[in-house]
Amino acid sequence: MLVSELKPLEELLGYLGEGERVFLLACDGCAEVCGTGGKEGVEKLRPALEEAGHPLTGALVLPFLCNKALVGFRLSRRREEVEAADVVVVASCGVGVQAVAQVLDKPVYPAANTVTMGGLQGVWPSEERCGRCGDCLLYYTGGICPHTACPKGLLHGPCGGSQNGECELEPGRPCGWQRIYDRLEALGRLDLLLEYRPPQDSQKGLDVPLSRRKAPFWALEYLEEE
Amino acid sequence: MRLRERFAKGEFVITCEAGPPKGTDVGPALEEVRKLAPYVHAFNVTDLQSSVLRMSSWALCALIVREGYEPILQMTCRDRNRLALQADLLGAWALGIENVLALTGDYPTLGDHPGARPVFDLDSVQLLATIRSLNDGKDLAGNDLQGAPDFFAGAVVNPGVEPLGPHILKMRLKVKMGAKFFQTQAVYDPDAFLRFVREVEDLKVPVLVGIIPLKSARMARFMNENIAGINVPEGVIAEMERAKTKEERKEVSAEICARIIRKVKPYCQGIHLMPMGWEDLVPAILELAGINP
Numbered sequence: 001m002l003v004s005e006l007k008p009l010e011e012l013l014g015y016l017g018e019g020e021r022v023f024l025l026a027c028d029g030c031a032e033v034c035g036t037g038g039k040e041g042v043e044k045l046r047p048a049l050e051e052a053g054h055p056l057t058g059a060l061v062l063p064f065l066c067n068k069a070l071v072g073f074r075l076s077r078r079r080e081e082v083e084a085a086d087v088v089v090v091a092s093c094g095v096g097v098q099a100v101a102q103v104l105d106k107p108v109y110p111a112a113n114t115v116t117m118g119g120l121q122g123v124w125p126s127e128e129r130c131g132r133c134g135d136c137l138l139y140y141t142g143g144i145c146p147h148t149a150c151p152k153g154l155l156h157g158p159c160g161g162s163q164n165g166e167c168e169l170e171p172g173r174p175c176g177w178q179r180i181y182d183r184l185e186a187l188g189r190l191d192l193l194l195e196y197r198p199p200q201d202s203q204k205g206l207d208v209p210l211s212r213r214k215a216p217f218w219a220l221e222y223l224e225e226e
Numbered sequence: 227m228r229l230r231e232r233f234a235k236g237e238f239v240i241t242c243e244a245g246p247p248k249g250t251d252v253g254p255a256l257e258e259v260r261k262l263a264p265y266v267h268a269f270n271v272t273d274l275q276s277s278v279l280r281m282s283s284w285a286l287c288a289l290i291v292r293e294g295y296e297p298i299l300q301m302t303c304r305d306r307n308r309l310a311l312q313a314d315l316l317g318a319w320a321l322g323i324e325n326v327l328a329l330t331g332d333y334p335t336l337g338d339h340p341g342a343r344p345v346f347d348l349d350s351v352q353l354l355a356t357i358r359s360l361n362d363g364k365d366l367a368g369n370d371l372q373g374a375p376d377f378f379a380g381a382v383v384n385p386g387v388e389p390l391g392p393h394i395l396k397m398r399l400k401v402k403m404g405a406k407f408f409q410t411q412a413v414y415d416p417d418a419f420l421r422f423v424r425e426v427e428d429l430k431v432p433v434l435v436g437i438i439p440l441k442s443a444r445m446a447r448f449m450n451e452n453i454a455g456i457n458v459p460e461g462v463i464a465e466m467e468r469a470k471t472k473e474e475r476k477e478v479s480a481e482i483c484a485r486i487i488r489k490v491k492p493y494c495q496g497i498h499l500m501p502m503g504w505e506d507l508v509p510a511i512l513e514l515a516g517i518n519p
Contacts, residue, residue, distance in 0.1 A: 151333060152303075152344065156351035157396035159330035160384040160411060163454035169333055181392040193395045196403060199308055199352050199366065 002093035004036040004112040006044065013052050015109045015139045016087065022054045023085035025100060027092030029064040036112045041091040045111060057084040065096030072103040094130030094138060094145055101143020102128065107187055108143045110136040115204060134204025140192050142183030149176025155197045229268050229296055229325050230378040233407055233432050238517065239496030241298060241409065241434055242266040242508065246281035252289055258505050259290055265508055268296040270327060274305065277337025284314055288321040299323050302331025307347035308366055315360055319375035327380045327409065328353040351403050354379055358404040381405035385413060385422035387455035394425050401429050409498040412438040414458040416489035423493045432495035437487065439479040439504050439511065443467040480507050484514030
């Protein structure tokens with residue numbers, strides 16, 4: 001189970017250019033349980049986006065966005081709505097956002113922060129692992145998580161050990177920041193790499209605060225374990 | 227004269243690497259520093275270079291200050307979180323250390339304690355922002371400091387790395403966050419360095435070109451294969467191969483360094499020497515390059 005919570009609305013709206021059209025994708029897996037995705041997520045996000053002047057070209061709830069093959073297949077049936085949109089907003093954990101970003105040539109933005117993992121998760125493809133930092137940066141990094149794609153978890157580009165697109169750790173391992181650079185270059189958003197990101201709050205990624213354990217989805221986890 | 231004043235005056239600056247000992251015996255390291263002091267303006271003290279355990283960089287820096295010379299404190303993000311980095315920075319200033327070089331740091335598995343937990347709580351850009359914040363009298367959490375430092379912060383760039391694009395953007399961001407000078411990875415191909423200079427000349431930031439004397443053809447091939455951004459041209463390797471004795475190799479190595487320095491000199495603000503044990507070669511390199519410090 002990947003626990004997510006919706007980002008503050010101002011943060012999400014800050015990603016969007018004026019009047020940009022949105023295709024909204026919500027996960028019906030863990031995110032549905034958390035109230036982030038599913039129908040509930042769509043009902044929260046649709047009016048908020050529309051009121052802020054971002055028409056929706058479509059909205060879709062899919063079970064387990066972390067299943068990349070399923071996502072690609074199901075989105076191909078909604079090609080027109082997706083193509084009519086300027087950006088795709090994804091209400092899911094960081095794995096779901098990264099899986100969607102892998103199958104689309106469009107900017108894909110996270111609507112949620114993934115805070116921690118409790119027990120089982122959905123499909124967990126190696127390329128789209130989520131760092132569960134609680135402060136999702138996928139908007140800034142072209143839908144590729146810098147915490148898991150870079151062994152050092154750097155937030156501002158590659159270290160000096162990156163060479164020919166490979167990481168200094170071992171031959172053949174791709175440099176996460178080269179991947180991010182290439183993706184942002186393809187999206188025409190290299191400007192994002194000139195923005196400073198302050199150090200993150202590491203507590204958000206460490207443990208589940210007691211306050212959050214009172215939430216219904218957490219109680220459900222415990223029920224499942226018994 | 228302090229390093230920052232030399233840069234402000236547009237002097238051609240010469241820095242040299244000094245490695246802390248593996249152990250407590252600082253004698254040999256300080257002896258090298260004393261020998262080289264007439265030839266260089268400041269000493270970069272490495273911070274557990276290649277993730278190999280050594281004495282703290284700030285400790286040797288403080289001893290260099292005591293000797294009356296100027297150190298540059300190299301600081302990586304590998305081993306300390308934001309609390310420890312700030313604490314060491316404040317302590318360094320109190321010990322008379324004014325220059326800091328912000329680096330990411332190699333991954334621990336490359337060194338002699340491969341099981342060490344990597345920290346990387348901050349990255350090099352965030353470390354520069356931290357230094358700026360301390361200079362402004364605030365810690366990273368925004369709390370007031372009782373007495374603030376006034377560090378002169380630098381950063382590194384690797385001009386030979388391919389593809390260069392992401393590294394150039396990061397260099398721009400480093401300048402934006404307070405890097406006042408750059409030191410580079412070793413350069414053996416002046417033409418590649420000139421291509422890099424053209425990409426960043428609008429930044430108007432001083433760049434010191436990295437110089438590592440080659441000890442042998444084998445060392446050149448090893449670096450080409452194992453160190454990101456180092457590219458020793460085949461012609462240079464052949465020159466080293468023709469030298470048979472150690473004395474001949476030193477002579478040829480110094481000539482190669484001097485030739486590179488002469489070529490890059492009009493396009494940079496200084497050089498950063500990394501002699502790797504051949505400290506005695508430094509005077510000859512500088513003389514052959516026509517540099518009088």
